[in-house]
Each structure stands twice: as structure tokens, then as C-alpha cells.
Amino acid sequence: MSTTNAFGGFWNTLPTPLTPWILDVIHSMGHTQMTPVQASTIPLFMKHKDVVVEAVTGSGKTLAFVIPIVERLIRREIKLKKDEIGALVISPTRELASQIHAIFSLFLTSQPEAEDPSHASHPEPLLLVSSEQSSPLQDVQRFTSAGADIVIGTPGRIEEFLLGKGRGSVSVKELEVLVLDEADRLLDLGFQTTLTRIITHLPKQRRTGLFSATMTDADALSELVRVGLRNPARIVVKVQAKRTNTNPAFKNGEVIEERRTPANLQNYYVKCQTSEKLLQLIRILEHETNKKQSSQFIVYFATCACVDYFYKVLPTVVSSEIKLHSLHGNLSPSMRTKTLEAFSSSSSTSVLLATDVAARGLDLPHVDGVIQFDPPTDTKTFSHRCGRTARAGRNGTAWVLLSGREIEFRDFLNVRKIPLKEWPYSQASQNSLDDCETQLEDPEVEEYFNRIRTKLKSDRALHDLSVKAFVSFVKAYSKHEASYIFRVKDLDLIGLAKSYGLLRLPKMPELKRLDRNGWEDADVSWDAYQYADPAQEAKRIAEFSHASEERDKDRERQRVQRLAKRQENAAWSLKTEKKEEREKRREKKRLKQKWMKSQVAQSASAAGFNASGKRPREVGEGEEIEDDWAELAREEKMAKRVRKGVMSQKEFDAEFGDLDG
Known part of the structure; x- marks a missing residue:
């Protein structure tokens, strides 16, 4: 299959010429020509037209709305007041919002000084995202003190800025442009109500743009009325590739195919057993780093727990020259920002372990490869993950690890215009697809399995992480969109446990009736297995002591219950003795009653008493x-x-x- 880069022409060919200093900034960014999506979108957006734009990731969509927004605002005859905003950009994630803010800042900080004071330069754009350094009230205070013509942020923070803390301080009467970036995700991930409140608050006389890499007709068109677009122009930029075909019906033996991934992306699948997934990941990294001294990779996992776990154990099995980074949604905003900055600025081979929080919108231009350790739950996310490489005409490679029945995912993606080729360097690729499940396990699996187990034995916290990651993956796997391919009952849980290096299998319903052939728990003294962190270990000891006391109490209660039960079930001879004793006492009681009756009969006469007033002693029975x-x-x-x-x-x-x- 062959592909070539497509360009939409030079910047000076636009119907409305760009401002010279804006053109200088574009050239300084290395963009000598427009991409097709920029050539199609910019003229319409600058001519007061609403747009719905769908183009593959890395095709230059961000500049397609940044340039028109800046041009419209600097060409305003009447400058915006300090409490007014002219453009609003809404993004689904803080990372994407931060990148868009950085691009706007690059343009606005490059403004030449105005000779006429009445045409002073525009203020810095305002970024509204969750942050430890800025609260919603501080966002409003920053706006009122410095002003901002352009506001970029996430839905919740923008709603608070416009309708909450800043309701009386922020004016949207002069708003000219609204942009929803990654629109399909904004519309799908529970932001509908928030967006409705924001859009209802904005003036109707504005331009609106929806931008995304994956937006079907159902996704976008069904929501256009709700978000307030009026007669929008729909722009769809497709990627086509030539594929050799031996069918004589095709001219020159070539057929044109449409793709939903970048033209310069080499997209592979790696066929392996479930137990070999970690091994294949290591082989890919080694193979690619041998070709280049410095490379950047993103490895995608299904859950945050998986990212945390493999971030801890991968240093045990990969080269010490590889720098690992961790990114997922459970990290604090400041930590996520630091991680992205460290990864993107690294000069050595770096690997970013991430969830789908890093799948959309992030512009990391130096990423050479993307490895999907766990296939995503939907095809949209698959193309977004792959799109973190091969951006803006650069070359890139992507891999997805498939095992057993998952091989059918290849055909599933092909129908959705995401073609995959088998990676030729996988040892498992020498076997046919039909033999994938029955082939012998790679002997290196046991080596890495034991190395990870040794690492886990050094700290009980790692064991806890491994179990949490394993369980979270199985739960995520059960919710896959292609459920007829990704079925838990077909998943090799023993092989998965080996790939994770578990010390023992966790207690979960999926493992109750599992054939554990080929699995053996690690030889670990669990009572003495310690945490490396002294505080965690002290807590464990305290809990262990408390549990021991409770066990002792339970044993004592059980002993007492057993004793009582033995007494209830005493021997027949003992019961007979007790019965005879009871009969003897009953007889004594009967004699006492008889004697008392005789005393009552004698009380009628006092003749029975002697001179001292005492009754004489009776003998015998009395x-x-x-x-x-x-x-x-x-x-x-x-x-x-x-x-x-x-x-x-x-x-x-x-x-x-x-x-x-």
C-alpha cells in the first residue's frame, strides 16, 4: 500500500489574505503550505459560515479554527471592552485545552506594537481548566484584572465562569465565535446538559464550528439544532491509499481505498498468546530503539490501575536507557501537566504509559510509535490512539497486540476503514492464524514472568497493585463494544496472570471454575510478606494483630459451643445418674409436705409442748x-x-x- 502527502496550497492563495504578522507566525511554526482541512475550512469560517469539520487526527484542525478566530478579532473596528469576550473554545480535556491555549498565546504574543494607542495589542488568552493553582473565583479575578478576548477551557469550568462566579463580571454580548473541539466526545461524554446551558447563554448572532477526527452523521447532525448551528457547511477530509490488487478488473493492478488513519501511518497487529503480551511489547521497543538512538512511544492500557502497575514493574524487564512516564485520569492536574512536559521534552528514548486520556487531541509531534497493549473499547478510540503519531505529514508506526479470538478484530477494523498489516518481526507471526491458540508458549515468557515475580516479592504494595490491575482489566474487557469478539469466557486468564506476573490468582467470579492447569502460586509466606513503606507495614501489622485477636476470640467461642454441645449429648449413664438424683430430691420434697400437714393437725392443742416451750424431738422418720x-x-x-x-x-x-x- 502506498500513500503520499496532500497539501491544500500555499497560504497566500487564500481568498482573504492573512495579516502579515500572522503569516510570519505560521511560517515560523514550519507550515509552508496549508493542509486540505485548513484550505477548506479557513475561507468559510472567515466568511461568517458555520462549519462541521471531520478530518483524521494530525491533519491540522487546530490551526483551521485558531487562524480565523485571531483574524476576526484583530480586524474588529471596535475593540472589545475589558469585560467582554470575543471567542470561546470548549475542549473535552484539560490537556487539549492547554495545547490550544499555547497556540493562541504564540500568535497573540507575536503581535507587533501598535502605533495608534486605540489599536493596542490584544490581551493574553484565558485558560479555564481544573488546577491546583487556580479556583473558579481566581479565574474571574484574573479576567477582571487583565481581560481576555479569547477564552479556552473545559465545559464545567467554562460554565462556572459564565453562569457561576463570573455571571455579573463576564459579558458575552460581543461574542463572535464558538468552537467545540473534539465535538463528538463533548456530545457523548455527559456534557450535553452543560453545553446546552452554555450555548443558551451565548448570543445567537455568532459563528459556530464543530471539529473532530471521528464524527458520523448520527453524531453530529442529530445535535446541530441543539448546539445552534445555522445552515452549516460540512467539511470531510478523507485519506485515500493505493493498494496493489491482482484482479485484472483494476487498472494497473491498483485499487484506491479510503482510510480513517493518517496517510503516513504504518498500522500493524501483533499476533501472540495472552501470556506473551508483555514479551511482545518489549520486543517492539527493542526493535524500534535499535533503529534510532532516540525515540518516543505511547503505550495504551485499558485502566488507570494497569498504567500504575506496569509503570512500577516495567523497569525490571526493559532497558535502563528507556525513560518511563505515567499518565491517566486519576493523577492530579499538575502531575499530568508535568508528565506531558517531561515526555515531550525528553532527549532520550521515552515511553509514555497512558489510558485513553492521552488518546485525543494531544499534539506530541515527536512520537515515533504507538503500542496498544490493550485494544480500546471502540473503533473511534482506536483511530485517535493511532493518530498520536504520523502527525502533520510525519511518518509513524502503530501496533496493537491481539491474542486468540481477538484476531477477528483485524477484520472488524478493516470494515471501518482502518486497515492493519501483520507485524513481520513477531515470533508468533510465523504460525498460521488457525494455530495461534495451540502454538507452544514462547520460552522467554517464563523468564520475564519470574523476573516480575521477584520484583513483586520485594514489596507487598506491588502485589496489591498487580491484583488491582488484573481485576480492573477483566472488568474493562467485559464492556468491550465488539462483545462478540472480546468475550471474557474466551479470555486466557491464566495467560493473562502470567503476563502480569501475579504471585497468586485473585478471588473473583471469573476464576471460580477455571482450569488452573499450568499455573502455580508463588512460594510466599503471606503472614511475613512485608510492605517496603514503613507506614504501610506498621498498619498491616496492627491489622494483622487485630485479626489474630478476633480469630482467637472466634476459636474460644467455638470451643465453648462445642463444650455445651458435648454436655447436651452426654453419655446415657451420666444422664441416668442425674435422673436418679432428681427423683431422690422429689421424694424428699414429698415427705416434707407430708410432715407439714401433720404439724398443722397437732397445732390445735398445745399439749404437745413441754415446760420450756419446746416440742420434744421425734425420732425415726420425723x-x-x-x-x-x-x-x-x-x-x-x-x-x-x-x-x-x-x-x-x-x-x-x-x-x-x-x-x-
């Missing part, structure tokens, strides 16, 4: 009855003590037995 009476009286006394809580029921039963049976 003496025994009197002894029983004393015993029963003592028993009644003890029963009262039980009722008062002085004696326990257990002690009472031990001494007197159960009279009621």
Missing part, C-alpha cells in the same frame, strides 16, 4: 424429715440469692441439681 426440711430451707435461701443476682444459675444447679427435670 428426724429424717426435719433434716430434709433444713436442707430445703437452705435451698430456698440459695434460690433467693439467684433471683437477686448474688449467685449464678450455673452455681445453683451444680449444688442442688434440676428439681423440675
Whole structure:
């Protein structure tokens, strides 16, 4: 397949000539000619026309709206007041908004000094994104103190600026241009309500532009009325490539194919077993860095947890000359900014491990290759990921790692005009597609598997990260758009665990009935397995001690329960003895009642008492009855003590037995 760069002509061929100093800035950026999307969009946008622009990533869409906005504002006859804004650009991510702000700043800081004070230079553009250094109130204070004709930001922060803290301080009456960059993502990712409130607040007499690399008719046209475009011009810039075809029906044996990826992008898939994914990643990096002393790569993972984990363990298996960087949505805004700056300015071989937060809009011009360790959940994201390389006419390469049934993703992408070729340097590529699942595992897998396990054993925190990454990936995999290809039940979970270097398989539903053939947990003393961080280890020890105490209490409770159960299930001979004792006491109680009745009969006469007032002692049965009476009286006394809580029921039963049976 062959491709050639297309240009839309020189800048001086525009119907409306550009301001000389703006043209100088464009040339200083290295853009000697316009790209097709710029040649198509700039004249329309400068002529008061709404536009919907779809072009592959890296085709120059940002300049296609930056130049018209700057030109319109500097040509205004009446300068904007300090509390008025003339242009508003909304972006889905803070990174993309920051890059757009940097381009506007480059133009506005290059303005020549005006001879006429009434035509003073335009103020710096205002950036509105979440930041640790600036709150929404501080954004308004910066605007009121310095002013800004152009405002760039994310939906939530712009809504707060216009309708929240800045409602009485910011005027949009003179707003001329509204731009929604990466419009499909703005419309799809839950920003509909916010955008509706913002757009309703803006004047209707304005120009509106929607820009994106992937925007189907359903995505854009169904939302045009809602976002307020009026008779927009739709601009679609396609990429076409020539492919050799042996069919004689095609002239010269060539066929023209449309693509949704940059023309200079070499797009490969790497066929491998699931356990070999890490190995193939390392092979790609080694192969490419051997060709160039300095290279930049972006490696995409499915989740933030995966990025965090591999950022920790990859130094164990890759060359020490490779500098690793980590970027995902759970990092603080300042950390994300520092990471991007460090990666883009690196002079050595650098690898950015990222989620899809780095898939759209970021202009990193020196990226040589993109590696999709985990395929994305939709084809739009796939093309955006690939578009981080081969930008603005440069060459670039992209790889995606596929295993087992995932090979069918190749045909799925081809239908969506994203052609893939098999990477010829993969060891697994020597096997046919049908043999991919049955081929022998690469012997190097075990080596890297053991190296990662050794690393994990040095710090329990790494083990925790590995489990979190593994579980999060399986959950993400289950939500893939092409669910008939990416099915968890077809996923080789044992191979995946090897690729992650897990010490043991986590407890999760997907692993309950799994055949664990070929898997063996690492030999680890889990009670003694420590965290490298002293604070974490101290917390673990405290939790372990508490858990031990709870286990001891549970064991004691279980012992008492077992003892009680044994007493309930005592031997028949013991039960017989207790029954005989109860019968004997019942008989004594009966004799006592009989004796008391006889005393009542004798009380009618006092003749039975002697001179001292005492009844003579009886002998025989009476003496025994009197002894029983004393015993029963003592028993009644003890029963009262039980009722008062002085004696326990257990002690009472031990001494007197159960009279009621």
C-alpha cells in the first residue's frame, strides 16, 4: 500500500489574505503550505459560515479554527471592552485545552506594537481548566484584572465562569465565535446538559464550528439544532491509499481505498498468546530503539490501575536507557501537566504509559510509535490512539497486540476503514492464524514472568497493585463494544496472570471454575510478606494483630459451643445418674409436705409442748424429715440469692441439681 502527502496550497492563495504578522507566525511554526482541512475550512469560517469539520487526527484542525478566530478579532473596528469576550473554545480535556491555549498565546504574543494607542495589542488568552493553582473565583479575578478576548477551557469550568462566579463580571454580548473541539466526545461524554446551558447563554448572532477526527452523521447532525448551528457547511477530509490488487478488473493492478488513519501511518497487529503480551511489547521497543538512538512511544492500557502497575514493574524487564512516564485520569492536574512536559521534552528514548486520556487531541509531534497493549473499547478510540503519531505529514508506526479470538478484530477494523498489516518481526507471526491458540508458549515468557515475580516479592504494595490491575482489566474487557469478539469466557486468564506476573490468582467470579492447569502460586509466606513503606507495614501489622485477636476470640467461642454441645449429648449413664438424683430430691420434697400437714393437725392443742416451750424431738422418720426440711430451707435461701443476682444459675444447679427435670 502506498500513500503520499496532500497539501491544500500555499497560504497566500487564500481568498482573504492573512495579516502579515500572522503569516510570519505560521511560517515560523514550519507550515509552508496549508493542509486540505485548513484550505477548506479557513475561507468559510472567515466568511461568517458555520462549519462541521471531520478530518483524521494530525491533519491540522487546530490551526483551521485558531487562524480565523485571531483574524476576526484583530480586524474588529471596535475593540472589545475589558469585560467582554470575543471567542470561546470548549475542549473535552484539560490537556487539549492547554495545547490550544499555547497556540493562541504564540500568535497573540507575536503581535507587533501598535502605533495608534486605540489599536493596542490584544490581551493574553484565558485558560479555564481544573488546577491546583487556580479556583473558579481566581479565574474571574484574573479576567477582571487583565481581560481576555479569547477564552479556552473545559465545559464545567467554562460554565462556572459564565453562569457561576463570573455571571455579573463576564459579558458575552460581543461574542463572535464558538468552537467545540473534539465535538463528538463533548456530545457523548455527559456534557450535553452543560453545553446546552452554555450555548443558551451565548448570543445567537455568532459563528459556530464543530471539529473532530471521528464524527458520523448520527453524531453530529442529530445535535446541530441543539448546539445552534445555522445552515452549516460540512467539511470531510478523507485519506485515500493505493493498494496493489491482482484482479485484472483494476487498472494497473491498483485499487484506491479510503482510510480513517493518517496517510503516513504504518498500522500493524501483533499476533501472540495472552501470556506473551508483555514479551511482545518489549520486543517492539527493542526493535524500534535499535533503529534510532532516540525515540518516543505511547503505550495504551485499558485502566488507570494497569498504567500504575506496569509503570512500577516495567523497569525490571526493559532497558535502563528507556525513560518511563505515567499518565491517566486519576493523577492530579499538575502531575499530568508535568508528565506531558517531561515526555515531550525528553532527549532520550521515552515511553509514555497512558489510558485513553492521552488518546485525543494531544499534539506530541515527536512520537515515533504507538503500542496498544490493550485494544480500546471502540473503533473511534482506536483511530485517535493511532493518530498520536504520523502527525502533520510525519511518518509513524502503530501496533496493537491481539491474542486468540481477538484476531477477528483485524477484520472488524478493516470494515471501518482502518486497515492493519501483520507485524513481520513477531515470533508468533510465523504460525498460521488457525494455530495461534495451540502454538507452544514462547520460552522467554517464563523468564520475564519470574523476573516480575521477584520484583513483586520485594514489596507487598506491588502485589496489591498487580491484583488491582488484573481485576480492573477483566472488568474493562467485559464492556468491550465488539462483545462478540472480546468475550471474557474466551479470555486466557491464566495467560493473562502470567503476563502480569501475579504471585497468586485473585478471588473473583471469573476464576471460580477455571482450569488452573499450568499455573502455580508463588512460594510466599503471606503472614511475613512485608510492605517496603514503613507506614504501610506498621498498619498491616496492627491489622494483622487485630485479626489474630478476633480469630482467637472466634476459636474460644467455638470451643465453648462445642463444650455445651458435648454436655447436651452426654453419655446415657451420666444422664441416668442425674435422673436418679432428681427423683431422690422429689421424694424428699414429698415427705416434707407430708410432715407439714401433720404439724398443722397437732397445732390445735398445745399439749404437745413441754415446760420450756419446746416440742420434744421425734425420732425415726420425723428426724429424717426435719433434716430434709433444713436442707430445703437452705435451698430456698440459695434460690433467693439467684433471683437477686448474688449467685449464678450455673452455681445453683451444680449444688442442688434440676428439681423440675
